[in-house]
Amino acid sequence: MLEIKGYTKTYGEGKKAADNVSITVESGDIYGFIGHNGAGKSTTIRAVVGVLDFTEGDIFIDGHSVKTDSLECKKITAYIPDNPDLYENLTGIQYLDFISDVFGISASERQQRIKNYADRFEITDSLGDLISSYSHGMKQKLAIISALIHEPKLLVLDEPFVGLDPKAAFILKQIMHEICEKGTAIFFSTHVLDVAEKLCNKVAIIKHGRIIAQGTMEELTRGESLEDVFLEVADE
Incomplete structure (x- = not known):
């Protein structure tokens, strides 16, 4: 590979x-x-x-x-650097939708994958918040989800x-x-x-x-x- x-x-x-x-x-x-x-x-x-x-x-x-x-x-390929740079003027869900659009992920597939990973990393309730309000750990979790979303x-x-x-x-x-x-x-x-x-x-x-x-x-x-x-x- x-x-x-x-x-x-x-x-x-x-x-x-x-x-x-x-x-x-x-x-x-x-x-x-x-x-x-x-x-x-x-x-x-x-x-x-x-x-x-x-x-x-x-x-x-x-x-x-x-x-x-x-x-x-x-x-x-998906890449998570040691210090991910995210678009902090977007909300978490807007960022994940943007990444999904880049990779051509359908609405149903992205919805299911986002829910799965956001629930597991316990950030579902924060996806509507601006990324600028996230802690470093939350940003890392969002970056991980964005990397996994296109399998x-x-x-x-x-x-x-x-x-x-x-x-x-x-x-x-x-x-x-x-x-x-x-x-x-x-x-x-x-x-x-x-x-x-x-x-x-x-x-x-x-x-x-x-x-x-x-x-x-x-x-x-x-x-x-x-x-x-x-x-x-x-x-x-």
């Missing part, structure tokens, strides 16, 4: 924020992407979703190149649990499992290693822009905790 091939991003003076990164995320995977601050996680994620151009390599989503067929990629084949998240209360984080993990069982692929970064260990079936560790370890959770941990493995390989 997601294939990153030799992705390299070079900034001024030859500094490589990502260096020959290759990762494959298959349908049904919950793939964790971990590394220290500045390791290249967000740079890679932003290239995957077409926000950031890149120097070398290519990225494919369901066989479509992000470079040459970006619109087809975006039709089947993407690939869901990309950058630190999705930041700002969520424990119950909302639990609900999000439930939903991640549910959509993966239907064939969606999830690629997400996180600093919360115990969450990644329990949630992911595959993981990649990035350091100074290079992948230093990747594979199934069992292959990487081999009886150790993910935290122990991360500290061992990332701090060498």
Whole structure:
């Protein structure tokens, strides 16, 4: 579903924020992407979703190149950045209707999906309020619902649990499992290693822009905790 091939991003003076990164995320995977601050996680994620151009390599989503067929990629992808920018002069329901219109979601489908996710995240009663009045956590929940509304084949998240209360984080993990069982692929970064260990079936560790370890959770941990493995390989 997601294939990153030799992705390299070079900034001024030859500094490589990502260096020959290759990762494959298959349908049904919950793939964790971990590394220290500045390791290249967000740079890679932003290239995957077409926000950031890149120097070398290519990225494919369901066989479509992000470079040459970006619109087809975006039709089947959803992205939640670590600090979502929402249209704060809209109400919550106006924003969700706008996203539904962008993806051509019918009135009946959007109504059912919005009700399902808004009820589960307990923001149904606030959908008529301006987004500018929302707390950070409520904005994060709205961003998550807007990402799920068109049932993407690939869901990309950058630190999705930041700002969520424990119950909302639990609900999000439930939903991640549910959509993966239907064939969606999830690629997400996180600093919360115990969450990644329990949630992911595959993981990649990035350091100074290079992948230093990747594979199934069992292959990487081999009886150790993910935290122990991360500290061992990332701090060498």
